[in-house]
Amino acid sequence: MPIETAPGLEAGVLLASILFCLGLAGLMMRRNVIFMLMCVEICTNAAALMFVVAGAHWGNADGQVMFIFVVTLAAAEVAIALALVLQFYHRKHTVDIDQLNDLRG
């Protein structure tokens, strides 16, 4: 049986790309760590969306399995990242990422 092409593949890829670029742009422009974390979430979601779209395209459930992994990963990431942000604020009394440049060469 030939693989049935799910409709809207291109639209899905386009949406995922736009979402990812938005997230990346936010990451590059924002200085607030909280906002940067939110941007990372957008990037993660774009990737997850891509999994789902690809899974639907090939008629395969693996994409949805990967989505669950990604969501779990995102949860874990946020948990750790928020702890880091708290530490950061505790030490520097700011959440401006540009203040965190102690490792310059």
Added chain:
Amino acid sequence: MQGLLAWVPLLPLIGFLILVGIPLFYRREPPESVIALIGVGSVGIAAICTAVATAAVFWQTPSAVVNIALWQWMQLGDLQLGINFHVDWLALVMMMIVTGVGFLIHLYSAGYMRKDPDFRRYFAYLNLFIFAMLILVMADNLVLLYLGWEGVGLCSYLLIGFWYKDPVNGTAACKAFIVTRIGDTAMAIGLFLLFYEFSTLNIPQLITAADDPGANREMITIATLLLLGGAVGKSAQLPLQTWLPDAMAGPTPVSALIHAATMVTAGVYLIARMHPLYILSETAMTAVATVGALTLLLAGFSAIAQSDIKRVLAYSTISQIGYMFLALGVGAWSGAIFHLMTHAFFKALLFLSAGSVILSLHHEQNIFSMGGLYRKIPFTCLCFTIGCACLAALPLTSGFYSKDQILLRAWEFREGFNSLWFAGVLGALITGIYTFRVLFLVFAGTEGTASVQCKDANTPVMTIPLAILATLALLGGLLTPPLQAVFGTIVEKHPAAWVEGVAIAMPLIGLVVAWQLFRREKKTGEQRSRVTKFWFSGWGFDWLYDHLLVRPFNTLSRLNHNDIIDALYKGTAAFSRQLNMLLSASQNGQVRWYLATFAAGSILFLALLVAL
């Protein structure tokens, strides 16, 4: 008996090693008598060994050749080199001179150098010198000969600069070392050529191979000319003669050793040893004779103008070695060696008695502040006069017999009046002039400024060698070495009586001229004309080399003070450092900057992937 010959070079080496090794076993410096016993004794025993071996082996059979193989030195493909000795009468004559005259000079040194703080170092160098010279003389292959050759070069450097605390002495030592090294380089190239052509450096094998009619004559000419280059350097001939007058910086017995018994005769020995090769090349023979003739005149004129007693003798040595080269060039091989022998006797005598004069005058060397010394140091005066008579070749002295042989052979060389003979005769006249000039200035006439405080410094240990050398210098003409086996017999021709007469008359004319010169110089003191100034400076060779070589070299080295080649490496280092600074500037700790570059890189990479 033949085994004794191997001990001849080893004894001075042992003496050297003991003298050098003393601080390993004793903390305190041993007394001078012990040092002198080791230093003088080792050479003395070597001289006795030579004499015994001569009497036992060589005296009955003049054609005897003793080969002694001690060790295999190295083996490289076809090249097999051993520490092997080849002793025939030629080597034997040299060995007798080196050990015999060397021993007398050692003995004299024990008196001359007494109370010198570096007494032990002095004798160590002296023993090493004798060892190197013996290796040079006895070697059966040219590489071993070259080892001895470089050995005497090193020792002359050490001894000329013996009183190294005075920078002038150090400079003189360096000059001797560097100038002779130029000749040595030529000689080394000559050795390479010979090995390339004949695949052997063993001297007897080499001579057999070169005698083959199929041998490459041009190559032999080039190689012999290069060997001549080495000989010119060591024997201080034109154009490498400039080091020798400066070599007077060393202690006087050292000058005697370098000039009479060892180093400067090495060149004459080398050519005599390789004479079958020289016979094959007329160019090389002419070159040897020309160098000799020019040098003997040039150095003779320089000797007339000198004011330092040792420099007169230095130029006289150059001149006399010139005679030997002239003899070699006209094929009077045994004449050259005979003159080498008599020269060793009377030049050692002259230097040692000059040493006595210098010591008696508290290290004054200017002959214009001497004069009238015959009353104060009669024995030294007697020795010096005998030496002068031999040097000037007055009839019945040893110098006369040997020089006469050379002049006759030069006459026969082109049958009649030729430039080489003329140079030799003119040289004999000049020798007479400068020899008696210095004799008169030092010993005759009124007392000079330095003569007033003259105190006879001769000790028995110094008078004995002087007496022996004086006897040898007078009677050495009777000791014609039996060299026919080495050089072949020469058919004696007897030229016209007047040729002989000229040779006898020249030194006597020289004596008269010297007397006139002495009377004039005594009146006017040291004022010099332009010509004598030119002669005084050794015909301006030092000036020429200074402007031609030394100064351009110094200028170049100053220009290249910051090494040009170094700039390349420094540039590489500077470039890396700049690059590093550029890259470390990008590492600014800004997460957003890292992210941006990461994104840009990813895009670039993706774009590349798509494009390909």
